[in-house]
Amino acid sequence: MNPLYLSSYTATSALGHGLAQTQDALKQSRSHLVPCAFDDVDLNTFIGKVKGVEEVSLPVHLSRFNCRNNQLAQLGLTQDGFEDAVRAAIARYGNQRVGVFLGTSTAGILQTELAYRRRDATSGALPPDFIYGTTHNTYSVADFTRSYFDLEGPAVVISSACSSSAKVFSTARRMLDAGLIDAAIVGGVDTLCLTTLYGFNSLQLISEQVCRPFDVNRNGISIGEAAAFALVERVPTDMNADAILLLGIGESSDAYHMSSPHPEGLGASMAMQFALDAAGLKPSDIDYINLHGTATQSNDAAEGKAVHQIFGSNTPCSSTKGATGHTLGAAGGLEAVISALALQNNFMPAGLNVNQLDPATPIQYLLKNQSAPVQYVLSNSFGFGGTNCSLIFGKVTKA
Amino acid sequence: MKLTTYIEGTSLIGPAFADWASAQPVLLGQQAYIASKTVLPAPAVLPPAERRRTGAIVKLSLAVGIAACEDAQQDPKTLPCVYTSSSGDGDNCHAICEALASSDRAISPTRFHNSVHNAAPGYWGIATGAMTNVSVLCAFDGSFGAGLLESLAQVVADQTAVLLIAADSPYPEPLQSARPLADALGIGLVFKPKRTANSRVQIDISLTHSPASHMANVALEHLRLHIPAARGLPLLQAIAQVQQSNATQSLVLDYLDNCQIAVTVTPCQGT
Numbered sequence: 015m016n017p018l019y020l021s022s023y024t025a026t027s028a029l030g031h032g033l034a035q036t037q038d039a040l041k042q043s044r045s046h047l048v049p050c051a052f053d054d055v056d057l058n059t060f061i062g063k064v065k066g067v068e069e070v071s072l073p074v075h076l077s078r079f080n081c082r083n084n085q086l087a088q089l090g091l092t093q094d095g096f097e098d099a100v101r102a103a104i105a106r107y108g109n110q111r112v113g114v115f116l117g118t119s120t121a122g123i124l125q126t127e128l129a130y131r132r133r134d135a136t137s138g139a140l141p142p143d144f145i146y147g148t149t150h151n152t153y154s155v156a157d158f159t160r161s162y163f164d165l166e167g168p169a170v171v172i173s174s175a176c177s178s179s180a181k182v183f184s185t186a187r188r189m190l191d192a193g194l195i196d197a198a199i200v201g202g203v204d205t206l207c208l209t210t211l212y213g214f215n216s217l218q219l220i221s222e223q224v225c226r227p228f229d230v231n232r233n234g235i236s237i238g239e240a241a242a243f244a245l246v247e248r249v250p251t252d253m254n255a256d257a258i259l260l261l262g263i264g265e266s267s268d269a270y271h272m273s274s275p276h277p278e279g280l281g282a283s284m285a286m287q288f289a290l291d292a293a294g295l296k297p298s299d300i301d302y303i304n305l306h307g308t309a310t311q312s313n314d315a316a317e318g319k320a321v322h323q324i325f326g327s328n329t330p331c332s333s334t335k336g337a338t339g340h341t342l343g344a345a346g347g348l349e350a351v352i353s354a355l356a357l358q359n360n361f362m363p364a365g366l367n368v369n370q371l372d373p374a375t376p377i378q379y380l381l382k383n384q385s386a387p388v389q390y391v392l393s394n395s396f397g398f399g400g401t402n403c404s405l406i407f408g409k410v411t412k413a
Numbered sequence: 414m415k416l417t418t419y420i421e422g423t424s425l426i427g428p429a430f431a432d433w434a435s436a437q438p439v440l441l442g443q444q445a446y447i448a449s450k451t452v453l454p455a456p457a458v459l460p461p462a463e464r465r466r467t468g469a470i471v472k473l474s475l476a477v478g479i480a481a482c483e484d485a486q487q488d489p490k491t492l493p494c495v496y497t498s499s500s501g502d503g504d505n506c507h508a509i510c511e512a513l514a515s516s517d518r519a520i521s522p523t524r525f526h527n528s529v530h531n532a533a534p535g536y537w538g539i540a541t542g543a544m545t546n547v548s549v550l551c552a553f554d555g556s557f558g559a560g561l562l563e564s565l566a567q568v569v570a571d572q573t574a575v576l577l578i579a580a581d582s583p584y585p586e587p588l589q590s591a592r593p594l595a596d597a598l599g600i601g602l603v604f605k606p607k608r609t610a611n612s613r614v615q616i617d618i619s620l621t622h623s624p625a626s627h628m629a630n631v632a633l634e635h636l637r638l639h640i641p642a643a644r645g646l647p648l649l650q651a652i653a654q655v656q657q658s659n660a661t662q663s664l665v666l667d668y669l670d671n672c673q674i675a676v677t678v679t680p681c682q683g684t
Binding site: 172188213 | 530
């Protein structure tokens with residue numbers, strides 16, 4: 015495939031605001047998951063909460079978008095000079111030639127959950143200050159971002175559960191290849207809400223401890239929230255030596271079950287192989303794999319089988335969800351940025367919270383940070399409904 | 414930038430539209446539009462255990478997807494899918510929000526996995542066995558336009574056939590008052606990168622600032638304005654007209670503020 019150039023990128027999660035805090039937290043190998051004290055949730059679990067979301071004020075003319083998800087979106091957009099990079103791209107290409115393709119699973123549904131507590135006692139109506147379209151609706155975060163930058167080009171939300179913000183790169187690639195745009199804001203934003211906390215609880219998929227990806231006794235996820243963005247463009251002739259490129263994308267569907275992965279990881283291995291094919295790389299070229307690694311029994315077992323089948327047992331890999339929590343629709347974007355950081359810093363982050371690795375999964379799972387040349391990174395994102403997406407990032411110059 | 418593809422399959426289910434064959438005379442103005450509630454066919458393609466768990470949006474999405482593939486004489490298993498919906502399963506969303514606002518917040522696992530925006534495409538994969546890529550979209554009232562643009566970008570960029578499924582079903586109260594949708598409506602289209610013997614019409618699209626075309630019929634215009642998927646009705650009308658008259662049609666489809674989609678539909682017969 016034609017590679018994409020990541021001209022700017024940023025991430026905000028429980029690890030911190032922006033790249034420096036994110037990289038620092040990964041280096042310290044410290045989980046940022048805390049006992050759940052979100053709203054009045056009465057579940058015994060850990061969450062990855064972003065500090066300061068509640069204090070974010072949207073511009074007055076965009077107040078109709080006010081909800082936690084768009085507050086986190088704005089917090090994310092204003093880190094690492096990302097907003098300036100977008101405005102420079104708009105100046106370069108025009109406001110009709112910059113697309114907005116963002117992933118989210120629940121958007122601003124928290125706003126509706128809270129509105130249902132304030133229904134009219136007689137009529138049952140939702141309160142008059144509730145605005146559905148610019149908060150609850152799945153599209154709201156892309157609408158907000160498009161409005162924030164006064165854009166007039168294509169925009170859409172990709173919402174395929176936990177693969178959402180990996181798949182946004184695919185939409186951007188096709189729109190660039192088709193000549194509809196010259197740059198795109200891609201990424202994902204998902205925020206804590208009751209639907210996902212109580213929903214994953216109903217499936218018995220949240221852990222009462224910090225999540226432990228690839229531990230033999232792992233027993234579920236810790237839910238997190240994040241905003242991650244990248245500005246992608248066609249590959250220019252001049253780039254910095256440490257520039258990051260997206261080289262391969264692989265997508266597949268399990269066609270198996272709504273909330274369980276294919277037990278042999280069939281869809282997952284297809285996605286990884288397609289990404290390698292698109293990048294023109296061999297499995298042995300990949301230096302590090304950022305796993306989906308949710309810490310559910312079924313995901314890690316299936317993903318481990320799929321990784322082993324393609325890469326064998328020697329490719330270093332880890333899940334960073336033990337540090338960030340599972341940020342659902344933002345996970346693909348967040349882990350794309352973590353992959354870029356791994357490339358830039360020649361640094362592979364350890365998987366946290368492991369007491370005993372699952373002996374049934376013969377992969378090279380990193381229990382300690384590793385510093386070594388990193389040229390190519392593969393990042394996995396898999397979602398409910400059996401949606402799979404693997405991304406391969408690389409550096410322009412040799413590591 | 415103009416994108417050119419060929420349509421080989423079309424389907425439509427909606428208020429008074431049982432299928433594409435019976436909808437065409439209505440869209441052509443040869444038969445009167447007689448309003449009635451959308452009838453959702455049972456999803457025979459799903460195993461019984463899964464069938465019981467599916468709501469209106471899944472039934473509608475599977476039905477238009479299967480019908481479009483049949484019309485195109487195409488095995489659904491082989492097609493990448495673009496799925497677009499403004500709001501997913503409204504009944505399910507209401508039930509979850511109601512439970513979460515009550516003293517007992519237990520929600521069922523089925524309710525939760527049906528709450529994802531990609532529930533219908535997930536069932537589509539289970540029903541058809543398609544392990545192909547699926548892109549699951551939402552652009553509020555512009556969801557049909559977003560799906561059309563995504564489909565044609567994929568057909569052109571990757572030189573592949575693509576199935577588009579656009580479907581919407583209404584919320585119950587109290588969300589219906591906050592987001593009023595007239596009824597359920599779904600559209601399926603199969604696009605090919607090259608003209609074949611099965612090509613019905615050629616479709617060219619580009620982005621434009623021009624305002625969206627309206628439906629001349631008041632009742633059909635009401636549907637267009639009050640169901641996001643029905644923003645595709647002017648395209649379906651043009652497909653029917655072009656096949657009947659063998660003359661090119663141009664129109665503008667609703668998409669986003671300051672960004673609409675200019676469409677030209679050209680006959681494929683007899684040339």
